[in-house]
Every structure is written in structure tokens, then in C-alpha cells.
Amino acid sequence: MARTLAARWGWVVAAAASACSSEDPGVSLDLGLVHQQPSTSLPGLPRSLSGPNGLAITVTRGWVNVGAVEIFACPPSAFRQLLGALDPIGVARAHTPGSPTKIGVPHVDDLARPDGQPIDFGTLTPPAGTYCQAKVSIDAADGDAVGLPPSSVVPMNGNSVWIEGFVNPPGGGAEQDFTLTSAVEADGQVPFVSSAGSASPIALTSAGTARSARVVLRYDRWFDSIDPRDSGAAAALVSAIAQTLEVHAE
Amino acid sequence: MFSEGQYRTESSGTPQDGGSSIEEWSLSFGGSYSFTKTIALSVTVPVLFRTMNQFDLSTTRSTNLGDVEAVAKFVLWRDRDFNSRHLFSLLGGIRFPTAPTQYDAQGQPLNTDIQAGPGSWWGIFGASYYGRLVGALSLYASAMAYVPTEGRQGLKPGVSGRGTLWLQLQPWNWLSVRVGSDARLEGVWHENGEVSPDTGGFIAFFSPAILISPATDWVIQVAAKVPVVNHLTGVHTEGTYASLSLVVDL
Numbered sequence: 001m002a003r004t005l006a007a008r009w010g011w012v013v014a015a016a017a018s019a020c021s022s023e024d025p026g027v028s029l030d031l032g033l034v035h036q037q038p039s040t041s042l043p044g045l046p047r048s049l050s051g052p053n054g055l056a057i058t059v060t061r062g063w064v065n066v067g068a069v070e071i072f073a074c075p076p077s078a079f080r081q082l083l084g085a086l087d088p089i090g091v092a093r094a095h096t097p098g099s100p101t102k103i104g105v106p107h108v109d110d111l112a113r114p115d116g117q118p119i120d121f122g123t124l125t126p127p128a129g130t131y132c133q134a135k136v137s138i139d140a141a142d143g144d145a146v147g148l149p150p151s152s153v154v155p156m157n158g159n160s161v162w163i164e165g166f167v168n169p170p171g172g173g174a175e176q177d178f179t180l181t182s183a184v185e186a187d188g189q190v191p192f193v194s195s196a197g198s199a200s201p202i203a204l205t206s207a208g209t210a211r212s213a214r215v216v217l218r219y220d221r222w223f224d225s226i227d228p229r230d231s232g233a234a235a236a237l238v239s240a241i242a243q244t245l246e247v248h249a250e
Numbered sequence: 251m252f253s254e255g256q257y258r259t260e261s262s263g264t265p266q267d268g269g270s271s272i273e274e275w276s277l278s279f280g281g282s283y284s285f286t287k288t289i290a291l292s293v294t295v296p297v298l299f300r301t302m303n304q305f306d307l308s309t310t311r312s313t314n315l316g317d318v319e320a321v322a323k324f325v326l327w328r329d330r331d332f333n334s335r336h337l338f339s340l341l342g343g344i345r346f347p348t349a350p351t352q353y354d355a356q357g358q359p360l361n362t363d364i365q366a367g368p369g370s371w372w373g374i375f376g377a378s379y380y381g382r383l384v385g386a387l388s389l390y391a392s393a394m395a396y397v398p399t400e401g402r403q404g405l406k407p408g409v410s411g412r413g414t415l416w417l418q419l420q421p422w423n424w425l426s427v428r429v430g431s432d433a434r435l436e437g438v439w440h441e442n443g444e445v446s447p448d449t450g451g452f453i454a455f456f457s458p459a460i461l462i463s464p465a466t467d468w469v470i471q472v473a474a475k476v477p478v479v480n481h482l483t484g485v486h487t488e489g490t491y492a493s494l495s496l497v498v499d500l
Contacts, residue, residue, distance in 0.1 A: 019314045022310070023309070026306035099267055099268070100265075100305070125304075125306040128307045
């Protein structure tokens with residue numbers, strides 16, 4: 001009797017312990033990084049841009065380090081805010097650099113790549129919700145940055161941007177070379193927009209929803225008000241890159 | 251020989267830091283054997299059925315062998331050889347890292363919260379007292395320490411101390427009622443040398459139970475553990491434990 005019972009229990013244990021697992025995906029947002037301008041699509045360098053006062057600027061080499069992308073849920077409705085205020089149980093709202101709403105792995109974008117060709121920046125698995133904005137950080141690259149060019153090509157390590165080119169003055173005259181490098185850092189917090197430019201919040205509200213978005217470096221607008229020959233142009237350029245970037249929902 | 255089915259829930263973390271909630275059904279099988287009047291050994295083999303829900307709406311399910319535990323009991327002192335009224339024992343044992351690591355479809359280890367064990371060896375040390383008080387009233391008290399080694403994937407559980415205090419009233423041979431408390435004080439866990447958030451702390455439960463003996467040598471126990479003091483670290487809660495167990499004296 002005892003042996004029979006023990007043997008039966010042994011079989012039950014063995015059957016129950018047959019390891020297995022399964023996963024049902026939740027929501028996810030795949031992020032890409034591109035540089036592009038709306039009117040044309042260039043296969044690479046050089047890129048001709050317009051500066052202030054009719055200045056013709058040609059970029060011959062360029063790198064930009066995007067250090068982090070963080071997404072933000074749309075503000076709660078007034079009704080939900082009221083409910084939250086009435087909730088007697090406080091909820092900790094911690095935040096960490098490696099949170100489900102932030103990718104902090106730096107990626108260096110090489111302007112020699114064709115327009116519109118995305119770099120895979122990573123995939124977020126954020127809490128379910130509808131997301132309206134993203135904060136994109138232009139940071140100094142470190143040695144672990146994805147796509148960091150070899151130092152023999154350009155010493156990008158420690159710099160946020162490295163742009164080389166030349167300027168053709170509006171009234172004619174000799175080309176003037178420039179090199180803009182800076183370790184200055186800047187953030188741009190922008191709404192998700194459609195490719196047409198209208199606001200386009202990303203709804204990640206049901207299990208299995210997988211969306212994507214692209215961080216767009218609008219290089220055609222970087223020199224709208226910057227003369228690369230001016231002192232302080234490099235730091236101003238970092239700020240301009242952050243202020244002109246867009247995030248397209250797809 | 252015994253078997254126990256148990257249900258419990260646990261949640262930790264916030265939406266911002268990748269928190270999760272666990273629902274666990276477990277089935278434990280085991281046996282206990284007295285070699286002499288003073289030495290006994292019990293072995294428990296758990297099988298865990300876990301479902302983990304995360305704030306990104308993903309769900310992961312796992313069925314797996316848990317960590318097998320063997321505990322020896324050495325009766326240090328008893329007031330008399332037969333029908334003892336007071337027993338004081340020392341306890342010592344090992345919890346083995348028998349829970350295998352589970353992987354996702356891409357071959358990556360699943361979240362540590364869904365794994366059936368951390369991969370640690372645990373030393374178990376403790377003492378217990380059983381006393382028959384007045385009439386049909388008895389008391390059981392124990393204090394145990396669980397001391398782990400480092401587990402897999404850089405995971406190091408915290409040392410924990412566990413205490414039990416039960417009062418049992420047996421008005422008839424076939425029925426007992428038990429009330430008491432179980433408590434656990436646990437150090438924080440570490441992952442790759444870093445403190446793992448929302449781990450460790452103190453929790454105490456109110457632990458009622460009903461024991462029914464439908465036949466000689468058979469005992470059925472229906473028990474619960476209701477958390478009454480929750481000082482677990484960070485954002486971490488445990489729900490009520492409910493269990494049904496059967497003990498057969500072979």
C-alpha cells in the first residue's frame with residue numbers, strides 16, 4: 001500500500017514538473033533613428049543646406065550622437081486626475097535610467113548614410129497607455145555608443161556632434177572650411193506626429209499591440225539661424241539639432 | 251507522506267520600473283521519516299505553476315520543478331519518552347537549486363520573477379518547540395534562518411529569518427482548529443552586485459487553519475495566511491495564501 005502510494009505520487013511529481021513556459025506579448029514600441037528632409041532624399045554626403053542671409057553651406061562629413069529616447073504618456077483626462085487625487089493609496093512614481101519607457105543606449109548617426117534609412121534604436125515595452133511625447137537627448141558619445149566611428153576616422157568619443165564642411169559666402173568669394181565639434185548636450189521634447197506633421201499619439205492599450213516610431217534628425221533646418229563660421233556655432237548647433245528633431249509615429 | 255496545494259499572489263515594482271504581479275499555484279509532495287526517536291528527516295518537492303503579468307500587458311506562464319528542500323530534525327530535549335508534553339528540537343537542512351532555468355523562444359532566460367528558483371543553495375538552521383498546554387490546547391513555535399549562496403545570472407537572494415507561533419485546540423480526535431502567526435524578515439536581494447529594488451523587508455501573517463482527520467492516520471488541513479503587517483521594502487505586496495494539504499501516516 002505504502003509503496004503503491006509513494007510510486008503514484010512520484011509519477012504525479014514527475015508529470016507536473018515537466019518544465020514548460022509560454023509567453024503572450026504585451027505592448028511594444030520599436031524605435032528607429034533616421035536623418036532626412038521632407039523635399040528630397042539624398043543617398044549620402046555631401047549635403048547642401050541653407051544658412052542665414054542666403055549662406056550656402058555644404059556638409060561633407062557629419063556625425064550626431066543620440067544618447068537616449070524616452071516616451072511620455074498623454075496627460076490624464078480631468079476625470080482621471082480627479083480619481084487619482086481621491087485615491088487614498090499613494091503610488092510610488094519611481095524613475096530609473098533603464099526604465100521601460102526609456103532607451104539609454106547611445107547611437108551615433110552617420111550623415112553619410114542615405115536619407116530615411118533607419119538605424120534600429122531598440123524596442124520599448126512600456127506600461128500600457130497612450131503616448132503623446134518623446135524626449136530625445138543629444139549627448140556626448142562614449143566608447144560604448146552603437147555606431148561609434150573609429151578614432152582614426154573621427155574622434156567622436158566625448159563629442160555630441162562632429163560636422164565638417166564649407167561655406168560659400170552669398171556675395172561670392174572663396175570657400176571657407178569649417179569643423180564644428182562639441183560635447184554640449186541638449187534635449188528635445190516633441191510630440192509624436194504623423195509623416196504629414198499632425199499630432200499622432202501612439203495608443204498602446206491592448207495586449208499584442210506592436211507599433212513603431214522614428215526619431216528624425218531634420219538636418220535641413222540645423223543651420224537656419226547658425227553661421228558655422230561664428231564662435232559658439234558648435235554649441236548652438238547642438239541646441240538646434242535638439243530643437244528641430246521630430247518623432248514620427250508609424 | 252504529505253502533499254499540499256497552495257495559491258498565492260505577489261506584486262512588486264511600478265509601471266515605471268517594469269513591475270510585475272505573480273499568481274502562483276504550487277503542488278508540493280514530500281515525505282518524513284523518523285530514523286530514531288530523536289532524528290527525523292523530511293523532504294519536500296515543490297512544483298510551481300506561475301503566471302506573471304506585467305504593466306506592458308504581457309503574460310508569461312511557467313510550470314516547473316521548484317527547489318527541493320530537505321530538513322532534518324533532532325530532538326534535543328523531551329520531558330518524557332512516551333507521550334511527551336514538551337519537545338525542543340534543532341532543525342537543519344538544505345534547499346537545493348533544483349529549479350531549472352527557463353528560457354524564452356529566443357533562448358534568453360525568462361524574467362527572474364517567473365523562475366521557480368534563484369539557483370542558490372540554501373543552508374537552513376533553526377529550532378522548534380512543541381508543548382501540550384492545558385487540556386486539548388497545544389503550542390508550536392519555531393525560528394528558522396535561510397542562508398543562500400549566489401544563484402544564477404548574478405542573483406543573490408537575501409538571508410531570511412522566519413518565525414512561527416501556532417496555538418492549536420483539538421476538541422475532538424477528528425477536528426482541530428489552529429490560529430497563529432507566521433512572519434518573515436528578509437534582506438534585500440542583489441543582482442550583479444546591485445541592490446534589487448522592491449526586495450527584502452518584513453511581513454507578518456495571521457495564520458488560521460482547520461485540521462480534519464477523516465480516518466486514522468489521515469489528516470486534511472485547510473489553511474490560510476493573511477498578511478497583517480507589511481513592511482516589505484519598496485513597492486511590494488503579498489496577498490493571502492490559501493492551502494489544502496493531506497498528510498498520511500504510512
